Amino acid sequence: MTESADIIVIGGGIAGVSAAYELAAEPSSVLLLEAEDQLAYHSTGRSAAMFILNYGPPSVRALTAAGRMFFQTPPEGFCEHPLVGPRGILAVARTGQEGGIEAFVAEGEGVEAISPEAALAKVPLLRREYLAATAYEADAREIDVHALHSGYVQGLKARGGRIVTKARVQGLERRAAGWIVETTAGPFTAPVVVDAAGAWADEVAALAGLEPLGLVPKRRTAIIVDGPGEACDSSAWPVVADIGDNTWYFKPEAGGKLMVSPGDETPVPPCDIRPDELDIAVTVERFEQAMDLPVRRVEHSWAGLRTFAPDGTLVIGWDPRAEGFFWLAGQGGYGIQTAPAAARLAAALICRNPVLRENQGAGLDAAVLAPGRLIGSIS
């Protein structure tokens, strides 16, 4: 027998589980389908786990700000430990790149220009000659992504939602009663499908006969290297981010390690992405240019996909071309920090609940996020 639900969510990354959790709070049955045998295997399990208010276009900043309370005060019983911890951002620029710092300070909320000496007091192993201008955002946070994701999963189950893994969606057909969703785990039906398939969101839409919105997955590389060890305690260092034309950054990790990224954005087809050797070499080179800390060994490396709509803004809303098809895609480099607000907005729009929409979506302009803005614009 074909299993049915009121709403089927496609994708078990942070977007899918957060939306499914919010939808399950409404009087509707929710089924989440994930292609892999584990959830959060792709982008969600590969992020830098930061919450940065002053990051991304205005719509992203609005979503991030709207979700801040969720991170600070999650619902009762959602998690056992805090979802966020302090981790400031130290923005640095080399000679000739000072304009980046000026713009960061002018446009950012709670960002202050600080002297290179003050920056060195925070991260003493930075090379003084690298620092032409510096600024500090104290209010950034580090997210416990595992706690966030599993809080949504456990909460979804507690609300009666179901999760099926190894269920890759392979066909979507609209009939009078709703969608027939063909998967590797068999068929399912629902009047509403939510496309939260990350890098594959356009491919999933194509199964429903929809032209793509032009989502582009972009590879981002990360490596783990040794920190300074006993020479210097790096555990309380901020994230250090170059905001000149090289957007590399590094971030303290557990065990005295550092995560370093070259800030690459290479367009690639959706796939189980691996890092490129050249990108790893560039990462090491940029790090050593800025830091008096030679990289003796790359302990671990990985890459993940950050998937962007052509205008860099998330895609949240009904597809006007297909009844019951809802987009939750294009999370780019902000999918973790925007998840709580994006999920609540998606649930409000899906349930056509104006009260929820007003309360939870405060300050968000749903029209800016709607997929209709992208339809017909792709050549």
Ligand SMILES: Cc1cc2nc3c(=O)[nH]c(=O)nc-3n(C[C@H](O)[C@H](O)[C@H](O)COP(=O)(O)OP(=O)(O)OC[C@H]3O[C@@H](n4cnc5c(N)ncnc54)[C@H](O)[C@@H]3O)c2cc1C
């Ligand atoms: C190196 C790096 C650093 C980052 N740092 C940050 C950060 O500091 N802060 C932040 O907020 N964001 C960050 N991001 C971005 C963030 O990780 C993503 O925006 C977010 O994880 C996207 O979540 P998602 O659920 O849309 O995608 P995913 O986690 O990729 O989930 C999509 C899921 O859909 C499934 N799927 C695909 N096709 C099908 C199908 N046909 N049927 C069923 N299931 C399907 C996939 O298997 C996958 O599990 C970073 C990303 C990277 C790579």
